[in-house]
Amino acid sequence: MKPLTKLIGVSKSIRQTLLGDLFTNKRFVIGFTIFLFIILLGYVGSLFAYPDPWKISYYTPGGTDRCTDDLRYLPPSPEHLLGTDNNCRDIYTWLVVGLKNTIWIAALAGVIGTLIATVLGMIAGYKGGLLDDVINFSANFMIVIPMFIVLLMIVGYVPERLRTSMLVAVVIGLLSWPGPTRVVRSMVMQNKAADYVDMAKLTNFTSTEILFKEILPNIASYIFLIYINSFSSAIFTEVGIGAIGFGPFDAVTLGRAFNAMLAGGAITLGLWWWFMSLGLVVVFLSYSLLLINLGLQHVFNPRLRFTVYAV
Amino acid sequence: MARDIVSKAQDLRLYYILPNNIYVKAVDGVNIEIPRGGFLGLVGESGSGKTTLAEGLLYLIDPPMIKISGKIFYIRKREGSSTEYETIDLETLPQHRLDQLRGVELSLIPQYAMDALNPTMKIGSFIKDVARYHGRDVDEILNRALERFKLLGLPSDILNRYPHELSGGMRQRTVVGISTLLNPKFLVADEPVSNLDVVQQHIVIDFLTELVEKKIVETLLMVTHDLHLILEKSRYLLLMYGGHIVETGSKEEVWSEPLHPYTKMFLESIPPVGSRIEEKRIRGIPGNPPDLRYPPPGCRFHPRCPFAMDICRRKEPPEIEVRPGRKVKCWLFVDRKV
């Protein structure tokens, strides 16, 4: 049986105008452009990077792999676009590799968080009752305690060798469901009251069918907004814990690069290109995501407000 | 004659702008002169733009409502003179002068009366603010409020209550009381009884009628789709359809000789008093009211009009003044001009 929303045409009209509206929305266009640029920096930019961020200065004449003082702290040059660090490693390589890995971690964390939030929110919002109470109470509990502290606790207790990118992504994802769950829950509750759901009930749809065929398509666009939001805060989180040395231990990430920058004494030595490049990438990445989010919100026109959970 | 008119709109267009830049043409080219004195009625189907016009008459125009064109005037006795009248263009009036008029001379009982009160303010504090900012004696106004609230059947401790401590009906009556507190000359009452039960409806209608009869409120423009009420009370009617005023005239004229096809069908559709709900539903005008985002070209009533002619579908009908104060907007009357 065809979902009723299709028959009524609710989502069809949305889809028709969506793309046109999006690309006339100034905020979205600017945000999307910045975002694309940063992603390209990660993927196209890594073509110009050295293959191994851990190896010291590649261009060394004679191919030495000893880090000597004349290879340390080199200023930007064509060989090292952002110079070298205290270990004679190429900073630009760290930036692009870190960017790629952080985006990957944040994307995964966002998927996990949004997935949990969608499932829990739909159950809580649609079923109500005890299940709703339990989910709602846990969500409120988790919101009270800053996720960052819990995260520090967990990564603090985990031995270094187990602290992989995967683990960090999963933990960030597992901790980021409470806020989104509440949003999904309230949206499902609103949708539950909608006419088409009543019609679906009359036509003997099971509740799973109603949830997945009627409600889910209707809130899908908001779930996408939630995803962007989780993605953005996951970036913040990764860089935050990474900066103090509790990020993934198996890969170079933006957080790790931050940590190396702090440890390398970039500030006191005045190597502004080092900390500016790292910071600006993070700031513009999250700003572009915010603009995209605002643009989409405007187009979907929800009366919802999302908070950006900043660390 | 200025003395016979209390409010006037010329070529008024009030649109709502939707997020995707589509306009809802809720009031689209309205010319009206609202006669001074007594109980008047603005009638029309739901969504015909009554509320929009009513708010427009007080120049309560805020986004998403925007004024595309037109002028809105309020006409009052010149201060210190008993015979002279002045016409005030509400648009060019400085904001503080407009504020001085509102609530004092021009007042509104809004359609959203149920939640028109500040949730974190006691009724009494709000009334104090109203009195204070209009330079009235606060105690006097509070006493008057108590008297009026009593007439409206509200409890005596009402001034000490927060809006959420009142039932919906009580809130609505409270708003009726507050809107009339400073004895406005011209009161627009937008569906003031729509959410009340029969007993409460009587209380409010009697209250308003008394204010009008005692000349405390000089002119009362009642906005409603309850034709019974209007036919019983008002002396003059304005009929609205799809963002246009389609017919105006005294009650007797409109009742005995409706001109506009819409008016005719509307009057015929009135269920007899005491009829059951199902019957009410069956009657009514066939077809749907126009979508004011994309109103039909020509006469907005043509898709539902049994007399529709070719020209009706192409050109908007002009307003024809059959007699002074008696206007109709329909192609059928173009040649019958007096």
Add this chain to the structure above:
Amino acid sequence: MVSSFQRYIINKTATYIVLWFLAAFLNFLLPRIMPGDPIGRYLETLYNMGQGTTGGIVQVVPEAEKLRQQVIEQFGLDKPPYTQFFLWLINFLRGDWGYSLAFPNLPPVIDLVKQYLPPTLMLLIPSLVISWVVGNYLGAYMALKGGKVDKIGLSSMQFISLIPAYWLIIVLVFIFGVYYKILPVSGKPGYMIPSLSFDYIKALLYHWILPMTTITLIGIGGWSIGMRAYVIYQLNANYMKYSKALGLPQRVLGRYAFRNAIIPQFIAFAMSFGGLFAGNLLVEMVYGYPGMGSLLSMILGRLDIFGMQAIFTFTATMILVANYVADIMYGFLDPRIRRGITEVVE
């Protein structure tokens, strides 16, 4: 008879006590279910310290041996898990938080907190107050002013609020510390021993300016965005239209909007404490300001289980208390709750 407001308070109190137990339990549980054996590692470290022969550690050898026994006994590590939990809980409540491995002389964790908490509070409280006041003022101003002011104001505030605090402080240190050399490049007030002496406080203040500026600036961004949204919401409410229809002047409408919008901001004030505390940890760690952040980074770096447990539980307690205060305050501020209507518009 209990009034509905009393019931509200009792309800909230009970909820927060349950929440606190949950938080404490999590803190107790986590190190015990983690891979590896952190408690064993703790004891091992203690033992190794006891075996150590170099430098200052020599002096604590006997003490460390003694401590090892003491720890096992005190925390009942030989008892069943639930007993351990309650023992731990009772000890925590009594202020007996164990000894920290992060320092060679194994100081009691509670002494460390007593020493490192004041500088953090010195940072957080003024910053919170200033950014709250300024942010609310700016947010309301943007909303009431509208137009260009609002557009530009909002965009810049959104941008500011997205700058990671731990990066902003780096930039500020570079500008004021490295380039202009008018402020210290690190938050450590020299090699002075933390104390309440005048000199120490003076030195601390000097090192306080940059982190204070950082978190205040970012805070202003967040507060103003929130306040702007609340004020706009109020301005669009029906009661606002009605007040306008009654001829109340603009400034009164603005006052109504502000008054109703500030209620949720009061609540957010107390609630934001947790997030601010967490965000501030990073700033302190990066700048080396001698507060809880620095303490935590030392403790984390040394895998000091008891230190972590105690500090996390303490932090959770502080945050819960702040939220509890916020909820009770809401009850007082919002007449709807005060009169017993419990469902609150968010």
